[in-house]
Amino acid sequence: MSPTMKDQSKLFKTFPCSRPADSRSPSEEDPSPRTSTDTGSPYVMSPWNPAASSSPFVKSPWLQSSAAVAPLAEHPSSARLIGSLVRQNGHLYSLATDGDLLYTGSDSKNIRVWKDQAEFSGFKSGSGLVKAIVLSGGKIFTGHQDGKIRVWRASHRDSTQYKRVGTLPRLRDFLKSSINPSSYVEVRRHRNAVWLRHFDAVSCLSLDAEAGLLYSGSWDKTVKVWRVADSRCLESFTAHDDAINSVAGASAGWCSRGRPTGL
Structure with missing residues (x-):
């Protein structure tokens, strides 16, 4: 290992993890097709999904109205700025x-x-x-x-x-x-x-x-x-x-x- 790679290895730690459920060999694959509506999808359960009821974004008091969430709920992949606070007094x-x-x-x-x-x-x-x-x-x-x-x-x-x-x-x-x-x-x-x-x-x-x-x-x-x-x-x-x-x-x-x- 080169000195550069040795130095970089000190900045990261790796931990063992269990085998993902989807990392199966072709012979082990579930014959039933998977669809995008699978409720077990990591994205569906993710707190970053604005459509999820547990999302902190949906409950944020900084949203002026629930209507502001509608465009994001219809298009989960989109994101936009909802407001900006400005005070000209230092960084x-x-x-x-x-x-x-x-x-x-x-x-x-x-x-x-x-x-x-x-x-x-x-x-x-x-x-x-x-x-x-x-x-x-x-x-x-x-x-x-x-x-x-x-x-x-x-x-x-x-x-x-x-x-x-x-x-x-x-x-x-x-x-x-x-x-x-x-x-x-x-x-x-x-x-x-x-x-x-x-x-x-x-x-x-x-x-x-x-x-x-x-x-x-x-x-x-x-x-x-x-x-x-x-x-x-x-x-x-x-x-x-x-x-x-x-x-x-x-x-x-x-x-x-x-x-x-x-x-």
């Missing part, structure tokens, strides 16, 4: 949804809230462009260029007003760790930092709602695990030798993370 870096609300983050340090394809509300962070957004239990977690994770909540009196209710890590936890020499790790040559906080941009967030855990990935090459209930950092580990751009947590305790050149 868009992050998206998250909660019911009929859409949250967007940009390099203007603003978090915009959209409803019914129109701007509904918004709030601004003091520093750091917004690179990631996740929502849990009425809280909004935002990851920023300055290495911080900020926590927000809508006002009980006015749902269009938002206020910051915390930061990860909590200030008291960070100060407590900063006076302990064993809390420092080498992050770059001749530079140490407290392990509790990302020292570079928080580029991605993922929430495991069942376990109550928040995963944060950063350009500092680390992934940190936070307990949502008390905002405590439970673990931090170096996941790659390069910047991390995506992270996904699973309820089984698995964490997958991505970098520019692969997993």
Whole structure:
């Protein structure tokens, strides 16, 4: 194997799979012909088929009326843009949804809230462009260029007003760790930092709602695990030798993370 092929093989993993039902030899084939109306067709059952009743597209609150779905239902192979939201205020870096609300983050340090394809509300962070957004239990977690994770909540009196209710890590936890020499790790040559906080941009967030855990990935090459209930950092580990751009947590305790050149 050439060096190039060796390098490429590191970016992919293969897993064994069962023999597909249709991968039979000619002698094993079912004599009855198959038709396009077969209810077992992968396409018919696929969530990407707009005609399927379970399709998230059909239930989307962003559709102004059920009539907008009709052309797609009649022609399942077609697709078209149904709307576009424009706000001339920085480049868009992050998206998250909660019911009929859409949250967007940009390099203007603003978090915009959209409803019914129109701007509904918004709030601004003091520093750091917004690179990631996740929502849990009425809280909004935002990851920023300055290495911080900020926590927000809508006002009980006015749902269009938002206020910051915390930061990860909590200030008291960070100060407590900063006076302990064993809390420092080498992050770059001749530079140490407290392990509790990302020292570079928080580029991605993922929430495991069942376990109550928040995963944060950063350009500092680390992934940190936070307990949502008390905002405590439970673990931090170096996941790659390069910047991390995506992270996904699973309820089984698995964490997958991505970098520019692969997993």
